[in-house]
Amino acid sequence: MKxxxxxxxxxxxxxxAVNIQRKLRKTKGVETANVNYANEQATVExxxxxxxxxxxxxxxxxxxxxxxxxxxNGEDIIAQERERELKELKQKLLYSSVFTALLLIGAMVPFAxxxxxxxxxxxxxxxxxxxxxxxxxxxxxxSGLKNRTANMDTLIALGTSVAYFxxxxxxxxxxxxxxxxxxVHVYFEVSATIITLILLGKFLELRAKGxxxxxxxxxxxxxxxxxxxxxxxxxxxxxxxxxxxxDHLRVLPGEKVPLDGIIIKGETAxxxxxxxxxxxxxxxxxxxxxxxxxxxxxxxxxxxxxKVGSETMLAQIIELVKxxxxxxxxxxxxxxxxxxxxxxxxxxxxxATFLVWFLIGPEPRLMHALVSMISVLIIACPxxxxxxxxxxxMVGVGKGAQNGILVKDAEALEVASKVNTMLxxxxxxxxxxxxxxxxRAFIDNVDQNYVxxxxxxxxxxSHHPLATAVVQFLEKHSQLxxxxxxxxxxxxxxxxxxxxxxxxxxxxxxxxxEQVTLSTKLDEVAKTWRTKAxxxxxxxxxxxxxxxxxxxxxxxxxxxxxxxQLQNMGVTPIMMTGDNQQTALAIAKQAGITEVIAEVLPQDxxxxxxxxxxxxxxxxxxxxxxxxxxxxxxxxxxxxMGGGTDVAIESAGITLLRSDIVLVPAALxxxxxxxxNIRQNLGWAFGYNLVLVPVAMGVLYPLLHVxxxxxxxxxxxxxxxxxxxxxxxRLKQVRLNEQNxxxxxx
Amino acid sequence: MSIDRIIATILxxxxxxxxxxxxxxxxxxxxxxxxxxxxxxxxxxxxxxxIEVAKDKATTLEFFRKDPSSCLEEVVxxxxxxxxxxxxxxxxxxxxxxKEVGEYTFHCGMSMFFGKIKVV
Numbered sequence: 001m002k003x004x005x006x007x008x009x010x011x012x013x014x015x016x017a018v019n020i021q022r023k024l025r026k027t028k029g030v031e032t033a034n035v036n037y038a039n040e041q042a043t044v045e046x047x048x049x050x051x052x053x054x055x056x057x058x059x060x061x062x063x064x065x066x067x068x069x070x071x072x073n074g075e076d077i078i079a080q081e082r083e084r085e086l087k088e089l090k091q092k093l094l095y096s097s098v099f100t101a102l103l104l105i106g107a108m109v110p111f112a113x114x115x116x117x118x119x120x121x122x123x124x125x126x127x128x129x130x131x132x133x134x135x136x137x138x139x140x141x142x143s144g145l146k147n148r149t150a151n152m153d154t155l156i157a158l159g160t161s162v163a164y165f166x167x168x169x170x171x172x173x174x175x176x177x178x179x180x181x182x183x184v185h186v187y188f189e190v191s192a193t194i195i196t197l198i199l200l201g202k203f204l205e206l207r208a209k210g211x212x213x214x215x216x217x218x219x220x221x222x223x224x225x226x227x228x229x230x231x232x233x234x235x236x237x238x239x240x241x242x243x244x245x246x247d248h249l250r251v252l253p254g255e256k257v258p259l260d261g262i263i264i265k266g267e268t269a270x271x272x273x274x275x276x277x278x279x280x281x282x283x284x285x286x287x288x289x290x291x292x293x294x295x296x297x298x299x300x301x302x303x304x305x306x307k308v309g310s311e312t313m314l315a316q317i318i319e320l321v322k323x324x325x326x327x328x329x330x331x332x333x334x335x336x337x338x339x340x341x342x343x344x345x346x347x348x349x350x351x352a353t354f355l356v357w358f359l360i361g362p363e364p365r366l367m368h369a370l371v372s373m374i375s376v377l378i379i380a381c382p383x384x385x386x387x388x389x390x391x392x393x394m395v396g397v398g399k400g401a402q403n404g405i406l407v408k409d410a411e412a413l414e415v416a417s418k419v420n421t422m423l424x425x426x427x428x429x430x431x432x433x434x435x436x437x438x439x440r441a442f443i444d445n446v447d448q449n450y451v452x453x454x455x456x457x458x459x460x461x462s463h464h465p466l467a468t469a470v471v472q473f474l475e476k477h478s479q480l481x482x483x484x485x486x487x488x489x490x491x492x493x494x495x496x497x498x499x500x501x502x503x504x505x506x507x508x509x510x511x512x513x514e515q516v517t518l519s520t521k522l523d524e525v526a527k528t529w530r531t532k533a534x535x536x537x538x539x540x541x542x543x544x545x546x547x548x549x550x551x552x553x554x555x556x557x558x559x560x561x562x563x564x565q566l567q568n569m570g571v572t573p574i575m576m577t578g579d580n581q582q583t584a585l586a587i588a589k590q591a592g593i594t595e596v597i598a599e600v601l602p603q604d605x606x607x608x609x610x611x612x613x614x615x616x617x618x619x620x621x622x623x624x625x626x627x628x629x630x631x632x633x634x635x636x637x638x639x640x641m642g643g644g645t646d647v648a649i650e651s652a653g654i655t656l657l658r659s660d661i662v663l664v665p666a667a668l669x670x671x672x673x674x675x676x677n678i679r680q681n682l683g684w685a686f687g688y689n690l691v692l693v694p695v696a697m698g699v700l701y702p703l704l705h706v707x708x709x710x711x712x713x714x715x716x717x718x719x720x721x722x723x724x725x726x727x728x729x730r731l732k733q734v735r736l737n738e739q740n741x742x743x744x745x746x
Numbered sequence: 747m748s749i750d751r752i753i754a755t756i757l758x759x760x761x762x763x764x765x766x767x768x769x770x771x772x773x774x775x776x777x778x779x780x781x782x783x784x785x786x787x788x789x790x791x792x793x794x795x796x797i798e799v800a801k802d803k804a805t806t807l808e809f810f811r812k813d814p815s816s817c818l819e820e821v822v823x824x825x826x827x828x829x830x831x832x833x834x835x836x837x838x839x840x841x842x843x844x845k846e847v848g849e850y851t852f853h854c855g856m857s858m859f860f861g862k863i864k865v866v
Binding site: 077078081085136139140142143144145146147148149150151152153202206322323324325326327328332335336339340341342343344347348351352354355358359369382383385386387390409 | 750751754755758759761762765766768769770772789790791792793795812813814815816817819822823824825826827828829830831833834853855856857858859860
């Protein structure tokens with residue numbers, strides 16, 4: 001019995017799925033067949049003695065659909081292709097090295113065996129390197145010529161051909177040249193060495209390039225493969241592709257959460273670090289959302305699958321990373337333009353070099369002219385220019401994703417490195433975004449525990465966010481008592497009878513309305529709390545004011561340190577809020593922010609961003625991504641602080657996957673590190689060509705009487721692109737979010 | 747000037763002029779109009795290299811890579827945020843739905859081979 005799962009294309013409605021399923025079940029040898037229209041997947045179980053993959057494929061195509069049996073995801077194909085290419089290169093490199101080593105011994109070692117010094121033997125040894133190993137350069141150059149374009153392979157084919165064919169002609173007509181008094185030389189070892197070294201460079205470059213896209217592969221590997229699905233009271237173990245929306249899934253400790261959904265039974269702690277970067281396990285109870293690919297650490301729970309296939313958070317993250325890696329950074333424009341003119345320019349320069357040496361160079365003029373021309377063709381490296389920016393972007397974007405920082409495109413990453421002003425939306429960004437009890441105060445000589453249980457029992461009946469905060473604060477050490485005649489006095493507070501006493505919790509206005517005798521001592525305390533921007537709830541029992549509760553949306557613990565860190569990075573933080581000036585200043589002071597824009601209506605946030613931009617500042621806006629969408633879009637860079645499962649925040653250039661303020665400076669560090677890396681790469685790639693092409697032309701000759709050996713030129717060329725890629729890979733090592741990382745490892 | 751110098755001068759200068767004309771004075775080929783699907787051969791460049799597609803319409807570009815050179819292993823359409831690996835001797839489909847009229851370039855991973863998408 002064999003079971004296969006594969007995608008099917010061509011379905012346009014649910015009945016297509018039914019048709020395919022019926023056809024498959026009628027096919028000889030097929031035991032079970034399930035076709036899922038939603039995710040276009042089929043799972044077939046068949047007896048492999050009577051049926052094969054081909055029969056399944058035929059059955060499906062017979063009714064007009066296409067089965068993609070054996071289809072893998074794109075990353076696997078790329079990995080396989082790279083592997084194949086590397087293996088082929090390695091083999092070629094081996095043969096090429098043997099031939100080249102023999103040629104070099106013959107040409108350079110004085111006491112080498114005589115037959116290796118024989119020019120005809122050298123010709124014999126260099127020919128397979130030139131046309132078998134080097135065939136790929138000719139092929140690629142020819143394909144380009146047909147389209148009137150040229151690339152690096154054109155230069156290599158040209159350079160090595162000049163060396164090779166000149167040597168062949170010299171060898172065949174040596175007597176003729178000698179009789180004419182022309183001193184000639186053969187360069188068989190030169191052409192072979194160039195090909196071998198460039199092949200080595202290509203091999204190293206390919207190996208390194210595989211690592212630049214590792215982030216996507218790592219993200220894909222996070223995906224759970226199987227799920228325990230409960231259907232009709234029975235638990236089935238199904239591949240993830242077959243789970244549909246609304247399926248109930250059971251998740252055991254140590255397993256990956258299969259998909260995004262909501263817990264309906266049980267409680268647990270989940271390690272979400274792989275998706276959001278949050279290092280501590282997150283407690284989850286009934287009605288809490290869980291994210292696919294995170295790891296269930298402690299309890300058994302049941303969940304309803306809410307998002308499947310491409311809708312899951314992980315799938316969206318992968319898509320976003322892929323898209324960002326495909327975008328172009330503005331800084332790339334110059335190198336792109338240069339790269340497109342580069343090869344023809346180098347060919348023209350090499351011809352000019354030949355001419356100058358031939359016209360005014362020292363004797364033997366022809367030899368000097370040829371050597372310089374070959375060196376120019378070989379040393380020029382357009383690849384390094386083309387690779388400089390995109391490889392750094394790919395590594396940088398991937399690095400971000402692994403740390404909970406999703407970059408929308410390369411442009412956002414580039415602009416973020418220039419940010420000098422940062423606008424913070426207060427609620428949920430600088431503060432926790434939910435009210436928490438800060439302090440309680442009581443009148444003298446009162447049973448505080450008893451009052452606490454009265455408060456707890458009453459607030460438990462209310463659904464107001466402030467009441468929830470009080471319940472959370474008191475539930476661990478308070479007793480629940482029977483509540484009678486509960487009333488919600490909208491906007492003012494709550495009222496009920498407990499243990500025969502009338503209990504009242506609410507605003508000062510409510511106390512006045514209900515003619516409660518206020519405690520002067522507590523009223524004074526309330527005043528000081530209000531200056532700290534706290535909300536104050538009054539508690540009265542039988543019309544006597546007995547206690548106060550101070551509640552506030554607290555500043556995130558990391559906020560002051562983060563603000564300090566941003567200031568050290570040269571960024572001016574500004575807080576923007578709808579609160580009144582006094583409250584806003586109180587919170588800002590705690591965070592260490594001096595500039596505040598208070599009493600801002602939600603619709604005016606965007607105007608403030610635009611106003612700041614007009615003053616010439618590079619503005620980043622940090623918000624929750626829901627209410628702040630227009631302001632995020634208006635800013636030079638919008639940073640949306642997530643926390644939910646919705647990562648496709650269109651308006652933000654950068655999405656932070658968890659509501660953790662430390663990710664803000666981390667995102668800036670990432671962008672600065674990436675841009676620094678790009679500049680190093682561009683500097684290297686431009687510098688390399690600007691310095692070494694003139695050296696190859698022979699500018700040092702009049703001064704130092706040295707001419708660049710084409711073999712050295714090929715060694716330099718081989719190392720130039722691999723060094724660009726390797727430098728980009730160093731970005732993986734950058735430490736984000738460390739105060740001492742002003743210059744970091746980069 | 748000796749005869750060999752004269753010959754070398756003529757040959758080199760002609761080479762330079764030819765290189766300039768051949769590579770840099772190439773006229774942009776005529777745009778191929780695409781209804782909803784087009785096969786683009788990747789072999790030393792892109793054939794066709796200039797295509798014309800309609801605005802707001804999903805168009806599938808099927809890239810078939812014949813060229814083993816690793817320069818052409820990726821196709822990048824930066825304005826559409828696409829960087830796609832093209833397996834050798836296989837078709838890879840990319841679907842785009844352009845929202846704005848204009849000209850958008852696509853190129854190989856190293857920005858040496860170019861093509862153009864004209865959105866009308």
